[in-house]
Amino acid sequence: MKILIVEDDLEAAAYLSKAFREAGIVLDHASDGESGLFLATENSYDVLVIDRMLPRRDGLSLISELRRRNIHTPVLILSALGQVDDRVTGLRAGGDDYLPKPYAFSELLARVEVLGRRKGTPEQDMVYRVGDLELDRLSHTVKRAGREILLQPREFRLLEYLMKNAGQVVTRTMLLENVWDYHFDPQTNVIDVHVSRLRSKIEKDFDQPLLRTVRGAGYMMKEEAAG
Amino acid sequence: MQRLLGRLTALYRTTAVRLSAIYLLLFAVCAAFLVFYVSSMSEGLLQQQMREAVAQETEQIERVFDNNGMNGLLRTLERRARQPGANLYIIASPTGEVLAGNVAAIQPGVLDNEGWTETPFRYQRYQEEARGSNRPMAYAQVTFLSNGLRVLVGRDLGEPENFRKLVRQALMVALGVMGVGALAIWYLIGRNALKRMDRMSDASQRIMAGDLSQRLPTSGSGDEFDRLSESLNTMLGRIEKLNEGLKQVSDNIAHDLKTPLTRLRNKAEAALAGNEKADHRIALEEMIGESDQLIRTFNALLMISRVEAGQAPAEMSAIDISGIAHDSAELYEPVAEDCGLKLVTEIADGVEIKGNRELVGQALGNLIDNAIKYAEGSDDPEIRVSLVRREGDVVLSVADSGAGVPDDKRDEVVKRFVRLDASRSKPGTGLGLSLVGAVMEMHHGRLELDTTHPERENNRGLTVRMVFPVRPD
Numbered sequence: 001m002k003i004l005i006v007e008d009d010l011e012a013a014a015y016l017s018k019a020f021r022e023a024g025i026v027l028d029h030a031s032d033g034e035s036g037l038f039l040a041t042e043n044s045y046d047v048l049v050i051d052r053m054l055p056r057r058d059g060l061s062l063i064s065e066l067r068r069r070n071i072h073t074p075v076l077i078l079s080a081l082g083q084v085d086d087r088v089t090g091l092r093a094g095g096d097d098y099l100p101k102p103y104a105f106s107e108l109l110a111r112v113e114v115l116g117r118r119k120g121t122p123e124q125d126m127v128y129r130v131g132d133l134e135l136d137r138l139s140h141t142v143k144r145a146g147r148e149i150l151l152q153p154r155e156f157r158l159l160e161y162l163m164k165n166a167g168q169v170v171t172r173t174m175l176l177e178n179v180w181d182y183h184f185d186p187q188t189n190v191i192d193v194h195v196s197r198l199r200s201k202i203e204k205d206f207d208q209p210l211l212r213t214v215r216g217a218g219y220m221m222k223e224e225a226a227g
Numbered sequence: 228m229q230r231l232l233g234r235l236t237a238l239y240r241t242t243a244v245r246l247s248a249i250y251l252l253l254f255a256v257c258a259a260f261l262v263f264y265v266s267s268m269s270e271g272l273l274q275q276q277m278r279e280a281v282a283q284e285t286e287q288i289e290r291v292f293d294n295n296g297m298n299g300l301l302r303t304l305e306r307r308a309r310q311p312g313a314n315l316y317i318i319a320s321p322t323g324e325v326l327a328g329n330v331a332a333i334q335p336g337v338l339d340n341e342g343w344t345e346t347p348f349r350y351q352r353y354q355e356e357a358r359g360s361n362r363p364m365a366y367a368q369v370t371f372l373s374n375g376l377r378v379l380v381g382r383d384l385g386e387p388e389n390f391r392k393l394v395r396q397a398l399m400v401a402l403g404v405m406g407v408g409a410l411a412i413w414y415l416i417g418r419n420a421l422k423r424m425d426r427m428s429d430a431s432q433r434i435m436a437g438d439l440s441q442r443l444p445t446s447g448s449g450d451e452f453d454r455l456s457e458s459l460n461t462m463l464g465r466i467e468k469l470n471e472g473l474k475q476v477s478d479n480i481a482h483d484l485k486t487p488l489t490r491l492r493n494k495a496e497a498a499l500a501g502n503e504k505a506d507h508r509i510a511l512e513e514m515i516g517e518s519d520q521l522i523r524t525f526n527a528l529l530m531i532s533r534v535e536a537g538q539a540p541a542e543m544s545a546i547d548i549s550g551i552a553h554d555s556a557e558l559y560e561p562v563a564e565d566c567g568l569k570l571v572t573e574i575a576d577g578v579e580i581k582g583n584r585e586l587v588g589q590a591l592g593n594l595i596d597n598a599i600k601y602a603e604g605s606d607d608p609e610i611r612v613s614l615v616r617r618e619g620d621v622v623l624s625v626a627d628s629g630a631g632v633p634d635d636k637r638d639e640v641v642k643r644f645v646r647l648d649a650s651r652s653k654p655g656t657g658l659g660l661s662l663v664g665a666v667m668e669m670h671h672g673r674l675e676l677d678t679t680h681p682e683r684e685n686n687r688g689l690t691v692r693m694v695f696p697v698r699p700d
Contacts, residue, residue, distance in 0.1 A: 100526070102522050102525070103522075104515070104518075104519060104522075154557060180554060180558055182554075182558075182585065182588050182589070182592070183585060184585065184588070184589040184592065185523055185526065189562065190558055190559055190561070190562050190596075193561040193562045193565055194558075194561055197561055215512060216512055216515055216516075
């Protein structure tokens with residue numbers, strides 16, 4: 001995956017470059033809005049990470065301009081503003097995701113990876129499969145090894161989101177955002193409890209675990225590699 | 228001398244002195260007007276009386292002449308002229324030659340015309356020395372008798388003149404007394420006011436120097452100075468309280484941020500001292516956990532101040548608050564169950580309010596989160612989330628059966644960083660209720676704290692109500 005980071009804080013940019021490279025992501029860096037626009041137009045990226053406040057051209061106008069030029073690369077907005085409506089304005093300007101500063105790198109990485117793989121995600125697939133687990137989005141049924149598992153509506157949506165992003169880390173806040181449509185920090189381990197309930201339902205009578213906890217980051221749905 | 232002058236200048240600058248000067252001036256003008264009015268009125272009256280008396284006498288004299296002839300006239304005049312304080316009498320020939328009377332000399336021309344003399348004239352009586360121009364003045368009526376003789380009856384003007392002088396003198400004395408009195412009052416009031424102002428400004432100097440416990444002096448008389456001092460003192464009390472609150476918050480911020488920062492540093496130090504790679508990993512993970520808590524606290528603080536400042540009013544729209552209540556209850560239900568608590572809902576369906584879904588959801592989340600934290604381990608572990616309409620309001624409440632909050636601490640817990648559990652052993656930022664309070668303020672609603680089970684001895688529980696007013700718009 002190749003991404004572009006538009007961030008005027010050079011120290012933050014250097015840290016992000018190093019961290020992303022360690023995670024196996026190739027990255028370009030622009031330190032102002034105009035050069036960000038140039039790079040994003042000239043090259044092809046999987047994801048753009050754009051700071052909201054930039055010299056020469058601010059983040060939101062950069063995104064609007066890209067969208068106007070018919071460049072639909074997924075954009076993640078980073079913002080030091082924590083205003084209640086910032087997310088809304090950011091997403092309206094054409095952003096795909098929004099992360100307020102300060103953030104944990106694991107959170108940023110997970111979101112960038114999900115955005116980057118989005119292009120290839122079979123949004124129109126009616127059935128998600130991970131190992132012997134099968135989720136039918138049309139009939140709202142879940143089967144494992146042919147046996148039907150009964151889930152509550154919310155558990156179904158939780159599993160659906162996890163399976164849609166199978167093989168990728170999803171953080172707790174991503175789950176809260178996408179399954180419950182809330183964008184705040186729930187403080188206690190509410191999400192963990194929901195996940196562990198779901199896990200017990202889909203893994204109780206089976207040997208092979210599918211839903212893994214990634215320490216310090218979140219969860220990942222993945223078929224255990226053979227052997 | 229210099230000091231006295233300075234003191235007087237200071238005195239002159241006081242409001243009391245300026246006010247009394249204005250009053251004095253006004254009063255003097257009024258008094259002068261009054262005195263002049265009274266004196267001119269009484270002078271007019273005196274003159275009228277005099278004219279009447281003279282006219283009456285002239286009439287009598289004419290009657291005497293008509294009845295008794297010239298001899299009778301002369302006798303009567305002689306008798307009258309001898310009386311003390313008599314009027315002036317002259318009988319003159321048609322050419323103006325004085326034939327008889329009690330006047331030695333008279334301003335020429337007075338006898339030429341019949342009727343009242345137009346202006347007062349000078350005259351001189353017998354036995355009286357001429358005193359230059361200081362000769363007495365008189366008014367008179369001249370009558371031409373049928374035989375051509377002229378009769379003058381007049382009256383001296385000394386009496387009204389004296390009266391006028393008296394009145395003017397009285398006015399002067401009164402003005403003098405007023406002036407002296409005003410000066411004395413100026414000095415006394417001004418000095419008193421000046422002294423009290425000095426004391427007040429001394430006290431304010433000390434307060435400005437940083438001693439907020441100082442208060443302005445009051446005399447206890449309840450006058451305007453006291454009222455001013457009292458309201459300023461009330462203001463100072465409020466400032467002092469706010470200041471203390473602010474200090475408390477900064478102390479709490481210091482504590483809440485310093486403790487995890489210190490732990491973070493200690494962990495880094497300990498990890499550096501150890502050699503095991505596995506230890507390093509654990510330490511680093513713990514450090515990330517600590518940082519996350521710090522970030523959480525910061526975010527909550529920022530959120531509250533932004534919601535409170537209300538700079539950019541968050542997007543408000545019609546939101547399905549029943550849905551929010553269901554979602555939140557559902558979100559927290561498994562956690563509650565894991566903690567051995569029963570989460571009961573009692574949610575009216577289809578209730579809508581104008582608000583921000585995100586903020587209301589977060590506020591409710593905070594309340595349920597708190598309830599779970601503090602209701603844990605009670606005998607009757609239950610959390611009740613309810614949504615009802617009440618007299619035009621929509622009330623969303625979370626009731627727990629935990630230890631509750633003592634009545635006198637209710638205002639306290641809404642403040643930032645305030646946690647009744649002094650050891651701060653339970654996890655949390657101490658900002659939960661403050662955020663809920665700020666969110667309610669933004670929605671023009673209010674936050675009510677109550678006891679869930681007032682009849683109980685222990686575990687009376689806490690009920691927090693978010694009251695949203697439903698405005699017709």
